[in-house]
Amino acid sequence: MTASTDRVTAAVLIIGDEILSGRTQDVNLSAIARYLATYGVDLAEARVVPDIEQEIVDAVNALRARYDYVITTGGIGPTHDDITADSVAKAFGVTAPEHPEIMALLRERWGEPNAARRRMAHVPEGGVLVKNPVQGPPGFQIENVFVLAGVPAIMRGMLGDVGPRLRTGAVVISRTVRVTGSGEGLIAAPLEAVAKAHPDMSLGSYPFFSPPDIYGANLVVRGRDPAEVDAAVEELVVALTEAGAAQIERIAPEA
Amino acid sequence: MTASTDRVTAAVLIIGDEILSGRTQDVNLSAIARYLATYGVDLAEARVVPDIEQEIVDAVNALRARYDYVITTGGIGPTHDDITADSVAKAFGVTAPEHPEIMALLRERWGEPNAARRRMAHVPEGGVLVKNPVQGPPGFQIENVFVLAGVPAIMRGMLGDVGPRLRTGAVVISRTVRVTGSGEGLIAAPLEAVAKAHPDMSLGSYPFFSPPDIYGANLVVRGRDPAEVDAAVEELVVALTEAGAAQIERIAPEA
Numbered sequence: 001m002t003a004s005t006d007r008v009t010a011a012v013l014i015i016g017d018e019i020l021s022g023r024t025q026d027v028n029l030s031a032i033a034r035y036l037a038t039y040g041v042d043l044a045e046a047r048v049v050p051d052i053e054q055e056i057v058d059a060v061n062a063l064r065a066r067y068d069y070v071i072t073t074g075g076i077g078p079t080h081d082d083i084t085a086d087s088v089a090k091a092f093g094v095t096a097p098e099h100p101e102i103m104a105l106l107r108e109r110w111g112e113p114n115a116a117r118r119r120m121a122h123v124p125e126g127g128v129l130v131k132n133p134v135q136g137p138p139g140f141q142i143e144n145v146f147v148l149a150g151v152p153a154i155m156r157g158m159l160g161d162v163g164p165r166l167r168t169g170a171v172v173i174s175r176t177v178r179v180t181g182s183g184e185g186l187i188a189a190p191l192e193a194v195a196k197a198h199p200d201m202s203l204g205s206y207p208f209f210s211p212p213d214i215y216g217a218n219l220v221v222r223g224r225d226p227a228e229v230d231a232a233v234e235e236l237v238v239a240l241t242e243a244g245a246a247q248i249e250r251i252a253p254e255a
Numbered sequence: 256m257t258a259s260t261d262r263v264t265a266a267v268l269i270i271g272d273e274i275l276s277g278r279t280q281d282v283n284l285s286a287i288a289r290y291l292a293t294y295g296v297d298l299a300e301a302r303v304v305p306d307i308e309q310e311i312v313d314a315v316n317a318l319r320a321r322y323d324y325v326i327t328t329g330g331i332g333p334t335h336d337d338i339t340a341d342s343v344a345k346a347f348g349v350t351a352p353e354h355p356e357i358m359a360l361l362r363e364r365w366g367e368p369n370a371a372r373r374r375m376a377h378v379p380e381g382g383v384l385v386k387n388p389v390q391g392p393p394g395f396q397i398e399n400v401f402v403l404a405g406v407p408a409i410m411r412g413m414l415g416d417v418g419p420r421l422r423t424g425a426v427v428i429s430r431t432v433r434v435t436g437s438g439e440g441l442i443a444a445p446l447e448a449v450a451k452a453h454p455d456m457s458l459g460s461y462p463f464f465s466p467p468d469i470y471g472a473n474l475v476v477r478g479r480d481p482a483e484v485d486a487a488v489e490e491l492v493v494a495l496t497e498a499g500a501a502q503i504e505r506i507a508p509e510a
Contacts, residue, residue: 113440209408
C-alpha cells in the first residue's frame, strides 16, 4: 500500500430492483465514498442497475475498463434473483464454480447446504475472497472488481478487507464554509473568484432550503494540500464578508 | 395522459460532486422512483456523475436514447459548478440562451440580476419550463429529458409538473411478505417456486439484518394484475409455511 500522487478512481455499481423501485433507500453509496476517501481514492461515478444479467454484465465491463476499481453491492444471497456472482463471472468470460472455502463455511453452519445456499458459494474463477466479519458468506475480488453484500451492516464490515488491497492516492482534505441567510446568487461571485485562484482545488456550493425560510449554502473546499485548503477557506471568508453574506461559519472538519 | 399496456421506462441522472464524495446522502432517487411508480413508469437505471460537462453530456445521451424518459437532479443554481443546463444543451447540440420568463422572474425578485443569477435563466433551445412551486427558478424539459433541482424539497415540488406530461403505463402493484427469524437459504426454494408459477411477475427477496440477532427477508411480489398479485402472496405464504419459515407476516400495502 503505497501512496501515489496521481489520481486513483473508483466506481460503485449498486445492483438491485429494490433501489430502483424506491422501496429501499440506498445508504451504501455514501458509506463507500467516505471509506474510499480515507484511502485517497475518488469515487468518480455510480450506477444503479436492476437484477438483470445483461445489465450487470454491461455495467461491470463499462466501469472496470474506465476506473481503477469497481465496488458492487447487492445480489450475492441465495435466492433466484441473486445473480451478481454469475453475472460478474460472465463479464470476465469465466465460470463461477463453488468455492471450496465458502462450501466449507456453509457446511459448518448448515450441514450439507441446500441448492439455494450453494448459490452463495459461486465465485468467478480467479476470484479472491473478501472477508465478511458480520454475518453470512464472504464477498470476493476479481481483478479490479470487488463484489460486496447489499445489506448495509454487512457491506460495511466487508469494506474493511477492501481498503488494504487498494493502491492509494493522496487523501483529499475537505473543509466547509456555511453561509446562512444569503443565497447562491450572492455567493457565486466570491466563490468563483477563489476557485479561479486555486485551479488545482475543487470548490463546490451545496444549497440548502428548509421551508419556510431557512436557506443558504455549504461551500466545500477540497484539495490535496492542507495549507492551500486552509488558505482558500480564509480567502473565501474574506470574499464572502466583502460581498455582504449574512452569516458565515467555518464548519469544523469531521473527525 | 393515456394508460398503455407496454412498459414505460425512465432513468435518473444525479449530477453532483457532493453525492460522489459522500458528503450528501442522496434521497432524490427513491422519491423519484416512488413518484414515477404512481404513473406506471418503471425506473430502469440510475447514474451519478460529477460536475464535469463531458460526463453529463455522455450520460444524458446514453440514457435518453435508451429509456422513454430521463430525469436529472442537481446543478441548476447560479454558481460556477452549476453546469447542468449548458451541458444538457450540448448533449442536444443546441445553445442555452437566457429564457425570457425566467429573466422576468429574476428581475421581479432581484431587480437586474447579477451575472451569477443570470446563469439560472439558461434553458436549452426548444426547452419548456417545469414549474417550481417551492423556491427559486423553474426547471425545464427538453424532449424526453426533465431537468430538476437537486435540493430535495425543491425537486419534489417540481415533480408535480412532470407526471402530467408522461405517457403512463399500467401501474405496478407491490405487496410484501415479511419473514423474520428464517434466512434466505430456507426462503429461496418456496420463493423461486412461486416466481416460476408467475413468469409475468417479479418476486424479489430483500434480506435484513440488525446485529446481533434480528434477521430475515422482505419478499416483494410485484405485478400489474391485482388479483394475480394477491394470489401469488397467498401461494407464497403457504409455501413458506410448508418450508418451515419462522414468522410470516403480510405487510399492508403503503397508502
